[in-house]
Amino acid sequence: MKGREKRKWGEDEAREMKIGFLQTRPVFGDIWKNTEDAAGEIEKLDCDLIVLPELFSTGYQFRNKAELLKLSEEIDGGYAVGRLKELAKKKKTHIVAGLAEKEGRRAYNSSVLIGPKGVVGLYRKAHLFWDERKIFTPGDRPFSVHKAGRARVGMMICFDWVFPEVARTLTLLGADIICQPSNLVLPYCPEAMKTRSLENRVFSITANRVGKEERVAGKPLKFIGSSQIVAPDGAVLYRAGGWRAEARVMEVDPEDARKKKITPLNDIIKDRRRDLFKC
Numbered sequence: 001m002k003g004r005e006k007r008k009w010g011e012d013e014a015r016e017m018k019i020g021f022l023q024t025r026p027v028f029g030d031i032w033k034n035t036e037d038a039a040g041e042i043e044k045l046d047c048d049l050i051v052l053p054e055l056f057s058t059g060y061q062f063r064n065k066a067e068l069l070k071l072s073e074e075i076d077g078g079y080a081v082g083r084l085k086e087l088a089k090k091k092k093t094h095i096v097a098g099l100a101e102k103e104g105r106r107a108y109n110s111s112v113l114i115g116p117k118g119v120v121g122l123y124r125k126a127h128l129f130w131d132e133r134k135i136f137t138p139g140d141r142p143f144s145v146h147k148a149g150r151a152r153v154g155m156m157i158c159f160d161w162v163f164p165e166v167a168r169t170l171t172l173l174g175a176d177i178i179c180q181p182s183n184l185v186l187p188y189c190p191e192a193m194k195t196r197s198l199e200n201r202v203f204s205i206t207a208n209r210v211g212k213e214e215r216v217a218g219k220p221l222k223f224i225g226s227s228q229i230v231a232p233d234g235a236v237l238y239r240a241g242g243w244r245a246e247a248r249v250m251e252v253d254p255e256d257a258r259k260k261k262i263t264p265l266n267d268i269i270k271d272r273r274r275d276l277f278k279c
C-alpha cells in the first residue's frame with residue numbers, strides 16, 4: 001500500500017489527533033468507583049478522543065432485569081455521564097463511553113459521545129449478545145456519525161463487529177474513526193476488527209475491559225482485554241495485553257480514513273457492485 005510505505009500513520013504532526021482507549025477493570029455495581037477511577041485516568045491523559053469499555057460504570061453480568069434497572073442511569077442526570085461531561089469540558093476533549101442507559105422501564109446497552117459542550121451522540125446497541133437479550137431492550141436508533149474535533153466519529157458496541165454492515169454503514173455515513181466500547185469474552189473480535197478497518201479504510205478503536213465476573217452461577221466470564229487501535233490499512237497500531245488495566249493514546253491523522261482508493265483504479269466505496277447485491 002503506497003500511502004503507508006511513503007509515510008507512517010501520524011507522521012504529519014500538523015494534522016494529527018490524539019486518540020486512544022482506556023482498558024479498565026471495573027468492580028460490579030460500584031458506579032461511583034468505576035467512574036472516578038476512569039475519570040482519574042483520563043485526567044492524566046493528553047488526548048482529543050478517548051474510548052472507554054462497554055458498561056464501563058456498572059460492570060457486565062447483571063443477574064436480572066430488576067438489577068439492571070437499579071444500576072442503569074438516565075443520560076440526563078446520571079452520575080457517570082455527568083462526571084464525564086464535567087471532564088470533557090475541563091480537558092476540552094471527547095469521550096466515548098459504554099453504559100447502561102435507563103429510559104422509563106427500559107434499559108439499553110448504550111454508548112455516548114461526550115464533548116466539551118456536552119452529549120454529542122447516543123448509540124444503543126443493536127445486536128445484543130447472549131443473556132443481554134433477556135434484559136436489555138435492543139437499540140432503536142439508526143447508526144449515526146458525529147464530529148469530534150477534526151474527526152468524524154461513529155459508534156458500535158462489542159458484538160456488533162459480527163455484522164459487517166455496521167462498520168460499513170458508519171463508513172458510508174462518513175466515519176473516520178469507529179469507536180467500539182466492548183466487553184469481549186470470545187477471542188475473535190480483535191483480529192476481525194483489522195478487517196473491518198481494512199475493508200472500510202477507517203481507524204477503529206476497541207476499548208475492552210479485563211477481569212472476571214461470575215455473578216450467575218455456572219456462567220463464569222473472563223474478559224480478554226486486547227483493546228486496540230487499528231489504522232485504515234488494517235495495521236494494528238497498538239494492542240493491549242489481556243490482564244492489566246491500561247491507557248494508550250496515539251497520534252493519527254483522521255483524514256487518512258478519507259482515502260478510499262486501495263490502488264489507483266480501485267475505490268472500495270465507489271466500486272461496490274450494488275446492482276448485484278441482494279441487500
Ligand code: ACM
Pocket residue numbers: 054128129157158159160182183184185186
Ligand atoms: C459482547 O457483545 N459484550 C460480547
